[in-house]
Amino acid sequence: MASTILIAVTGSISAYKVADLVSELAKHGHDVQCILSESATQFVSALVLETLSGRKARTALFGPDVSGTEHIDLARWADIFVVAPATANVLAKLALGLADDLVTAVALATQAPMLIAPAMNTVMWEHPATRQNLTTLIERGAQIVDPAAGTLACGEVGVGKLAPVSDIVEGIETLLAGNRQ
Numbered sequence: 001m002a003s004t005i006l007i008a009v010t011g012s013i014s015a016y017k018v019a020d021l022v023s024e025l026a027k028h029g030h031d032v033q034c035i036l037s038e039s040a041t042q043f044v045s046a047l048v049l050e051t052l053s054g055r056k057a058r059t060a061l062f063g064p065d066v067s068g069t070e071h072i073d074l075a076r077w078a079d080i081f082v083v084a085p086a087t088a089n090v091l092a093k094l095a096l097g098l099a100d101d102l103v104t105a106v107a108l109a110t111q112a113p114m115l116i117a118p119a120m121n122t123v124m125w126e127h128p129a130t131r132q133n134l135t136t137l138i139e140r141g142a143q144i145v146d147p148a149a150g151t152l153a154c155g156e157v158g159v160g161k162l163a164p165v166s167d168i169v170e171g172i173e174t175l176l177a178g179n180r181q
Contacts, residue, residue, distance in 0.1 A: 002029040003176050006078035006112070008103040009049070011039025012085035013153040014119040014162035018044060021084060021165050022052040025172070035059070035074065037090065037103045061102040071102060075109035080175055083107070084145075085119035085162045088130050094142075095133035113175050117145040117168050122158030145171040 005025055009018050018034070025032050034049040034057040046057035058074070060066050067073070075081075083090060083103070090103065094116075099105040107114070116137060124130055125147060138144060145168050148161040162168075 002031060003079040004031045004033070004077055005172065006074060006081050006106070006110070007032060007034045008081065008083045008090075008107065009034060009036045009040040009044060010083065010085060010087045010090045010103060011037055011042060012087050012119040012162070013043055014085045015040050015043035017162055017165060018084060019048050019052055021168055022049055024165055024169050026052065026054075028169070028173070031055075033058075033074065033077065035102050035106060037101055039087075058102060061105055071105040072109050075106045075112070078110055078112040079179070080115060080172060081107065081110045081112045082115045082117070082168070082172060084115075084117035084168055086116045087118075088120045088124040088127070088133075091116070091118060091130060091133045091137065095136040113179055114142040115145065115168075115171050115175055116142050117163050117171070118147050118160075119162035120147070120160050121152060121154060122156065122160045125158075125160045143171060143175055 009015050022032050032053040033055045036059045049057040093104045099108040145163045149159045150161050
């Protein structure tokens with residue numbers, strides 16, 4: 001069964017992998033919409049995600065081509081809200097309930113199930129603040145697809161790489177199946 005999947009992309013080097021995620025979800029028949037934080041646009045083009053999803057990728061909370069309630073419309077549209085990659089910064093904002101950009105405003109407004117796929121340097125992943133933020137989000141019902149171990153963008157080796165696209169797709173499908181029951 002096709003679902004509406006809203007993917008929030010944040011500013012991690014692994015943001016380029018979201019193109020594969022969007023493509024895979026489209027192959028499964030899902031309707032995908034992407035929203036990007038300002039920093040995400042430094043790593044992946046909105047045009048790439050628009051081309052793969054067939055829907056305009058959104059980046060701004062306010063502006064001449066944005067309605068005053070677009071964040072609410074996007075939040076209500078989604079059957080599932082996916083944050084991939086989720087940086088330590090966005091995890092902190094989500095845990096605190098901040099809503100200072102399009103990604104966090106939609107996250108605060110949505111009632112859809114949330115799946116989070118973190119990606120960051122190992123020291124950030126292991127930091128007590130990040131661990132507490134994840135615990136807070138899990139206690140609120142968010143599902144986490146843990147990052148993978150391996151060589152990170154900085155050349156260090158450790159946990160923090162965005163999970164493989166297949167793992168994220170599996171997490172999405174599992175969460176959607178649970179909501180259909």
